[in-house]
Amino acid sequence: xxxxxxxxxxxxxxxxxxxxxxxxxxxxxxxxxxxxxxxxxxxxxxxxxxxxxxxxxxxxxxxxxxxxxxxxxxxxxxxxxxxxxxxxxxxxxxxxxxxxxxxxxxxxxxxxxxxxxxxxxxxxxxxxxxxxxxxxxxxxxxxxxxxxxxxxxxxxxxxxxxxxxxxxxxxxxxxxxxxxxxxxxxxxxxxxxxxxxxxxxxxxxxxxxxxxxxxxxxxxxxxxxxxxxxxxxxxxxxxxxxxxxxxxxxxxxxxxxxxxxxxxxxxxxxxxxxxxxxxxxxxxxxxxxxxxxxxxxxxxxxxxxxxxxxxxxxxxxxxxxxxxxxxxxxxxxxxxxxxxxxxxxxxxxxxxxxxxxxxxxxxxxxxxxxxxxxxxxxxxxxxxxxxxxxxxxxxxxxxxxxxxxxxxxxx
Numbered sequence: 001x002x003x004x005x006x007x008x009x010x011x012x013x014x015x016x017x018x019x020x021x022x023x024x025x026x027x028x029x030x031x032x033x034x035x036x037x038x039x040x041x042x043x044x045x046x047x048x049x050x051x052x053x054x055x056x057x058x059x060x061x062x063x064x065x066x067x068x069x070x071x072x073x074x075x076x077x078x079x080x081x082x083x084x085x086x087x088x089x090x091x092x093x094x095x096x097x098x099x100x101x102x103x104x105x106x107x108x109x110x111x112x113x114x115x116x117x118x119x120x121x122x123x124x125x126x127x128x129x130x131x132x133x134x135x136x137x138x139x140x141x142x143x144x145x146x147x148x149x150x151x152x153x154x155x156x157x158x159x160x161x162x163x164x165x166x167x168x169x170x171x172x173x174x175x176x177x178x179x180x181x182x183x184x185x186x187x188x189x190x191x192x193x194x195x196x197x198x199x200x201x202x203x204x205x206x207x208x209x210x211x212x213x214x215x216x217x218x219x220x221x222x223x224x225x226x227x228x229x230x231x232x233x234x235x236x237x238x239x240x241x242x243x244x245x246x247x248x249x250x251x252x253x254x255x256x257x258x259x260x261x262x263x264x265x266x267x268x269x270x271x272x273x274x275x276x277x278x279x280x281x282x283x284x285x286x287x288x289x290x291x292x293x294x295x296x297x298x299x300x301x302x303x304x305x306x307x308x309x310x311x312x313x314x315x316x317x318x319x320x321x322x323x324x325x326x327x328x329x330x331x332x333x334x335x336x337x338x339x340x341x342x343x344x345x346x347x348x349x350x351x352x353x354x355x356x357x358x359x360x361x362x363x364x365x366x367x368x369x370x371x372x373x374x375x376x377x378x379x380x381x382x383x384x385x386x387x388x389x390x391x392x393x394x395x396x397x398x399x400x401x402x403x404x405x406x407x408x409x410x411x
Contacts, residue, residue: 001125007041007116010034015126015397019133022188025156025169031393032102035109042116058115063358063406066351067108073347075100077340081316095317098163099389106392107399108351114403120208120368123401127205128214131221134187134199138224141173145183164390167191177230185228194391196234197382199225201398203238204374208367233385241377245363245370252364295330302327303338314341332383352380355406362408372405 003009014021014034021027046058078100082092144151152171159169167190174185175192189195199222206218226234302321309315315338318326328338336344356376362369375398382388392399 001121003122004119005117007038007113007118008122010038011113011118011397011400012122012126015123016129018130018188019137023171025158025171027188027393028102028164028168029158029161031396032106035106035113035396036101038113038116039109042113045116060112060115061406063351063354064108064112064115064403066354067111070347070351071100071105071108074104074340074344077313077344077347078316080313080343081310081340084310084313085316087316091317102163103389103392104348106396107389110392110396110399111403111406114400114405115407118400118404120371120401120404121210123397123404124205124209124218125211125214127202127397128209128218128221131202131206131218131225134225135217135221137173137187138185138228141185141187142183145174145176165190182230183228184230185225187225189391189394191386192229193231193233193382193386194394196226196229196231196237197378197386197388198391198395199223199229200234200237200241200378200382201375201395204241204371204378205397205401208371233382237378237381240381241374244377245374248360248373249363249370251360299325299327299330300334303331303334307337307341310341312341312343314339314344329387330385332386332388335387352376355402356380358406362405366405366408368405368408372402375399375402375405 003012014031018027021030042058049057075096078095079092082088082095087095143149152173154171155166156169156171159166170190173187174183176182177184184192186192186195189198203219203222203226206215206222209215209218223238226238299321306315306319306327314336315328318328318335318339321327328335332348333345336348340347356373359369359373359376363373378398379388388395
């Protein structure tokens with residue numbers, strides 16, 4: 001598998017060099033840079049298009065325009081929030097660069113980049129290679145932990161450039177869970193739940209790899225990262241998304257509705273038992289790493305309680321509170337309400353919903369669309385667990401794949 005053009009070369013070498021960038025602490029700098037570089041390259045190609053090359057003409061569909069416009073609206077919400085709270089021009093420029101140009105804007109740019117001549121197979125193989133690298137480093141981390149060897153841990157000198165917390169520039173393969181002394185893998189992600197989300201995306205990319213050996217390596221590596229992260233959401237997400245994509249992909253078949261009708265009837269009979277089971281499972285789910293659940297719940301309640309102070313444009317920035325990461329973190333939707341207001345909330349929800357609808361029709365006959373649908377569902381699930389905008393530079397391969405799936409024509 002070799003890249004065949006400029007866009008594929010940039011994507012390929014940036015992807016398989018993930019750990020090289022990680023050791024340098026350069027991911028948060030390099031990946032947003034290539035997003036803007038490839039976007040400029042795409043704009044150049046569109047500008048140079050002629051009528052003679054109409055067969056390969058690049059056209060941007062409505063679903064991508066929704067992402068572009070929505071992310072521009074998020075920038076407007078950022079500016080208005082800073083104006084409302086008199087945060088100053090310097091702070092507004094700083095936030096626009098770091099919170100928008102290097103985070104939310106990438107949610108539109110990487111799907112847009114998918115409209116370049118990039119083969120899905122390049123992304124599948126790159127994901128498998130990253131999973132192999134992760135598998136090796138996960139084994140080394142477990143060995144270091146078991147033998148009580150010195151742990152590699154440092155913050156890159158590039159952190160002096162700022163633009164995010166030190167975790168985005170740190171090299172630290174794992175952490176020890178407080179109270180349980182369990183090893184939790186972080187690998188190239190700043191936190192464990194984030195690794196679980198990225199691994200879910202890589203699973204669905206690796207699963208489409210045509211080479212059997214590479215597919216097995218990719219899938220095993222992705223599952224290892226999911227389990228090793230000990231993220232509750234990540235472990236539940238994988239079977240849930242597999243099931244949902246399978247059901248959605250068969251909505252055009254009558255047998256699906258018959259099966260759902262039978263399942264609904266059986267479920268109605270055992271409703272009380274199911275409710276008790278769900279409540280018990282929820283309690284057990286929250287009791288596992290209960291301190292984390294308490295902090296998340298507290299931050300969510302604080303954000304919702306204070307949202308009314310700036311309901312339209314939001315507070316502009318994360319608000320510090322005691323020793324927590326701050327109000328507006330740990331939850332994408334609640335964070336958007338608090339920081340960007342109702343405008344920012346709908347600016348993110350609209351393209352996510354539109355992409356889902358677009359893929360809903362394509363997924364009935366397209367494998368590529370099924371991968372895109374998987375990514376949309378993962379983004380939706382984890383948006384209720386973490387701030388997914390903070391790590392766009394880590395799951396960017398999935399967003400490029402989303403763009404490729406949106407590019408497909410209706411059959």
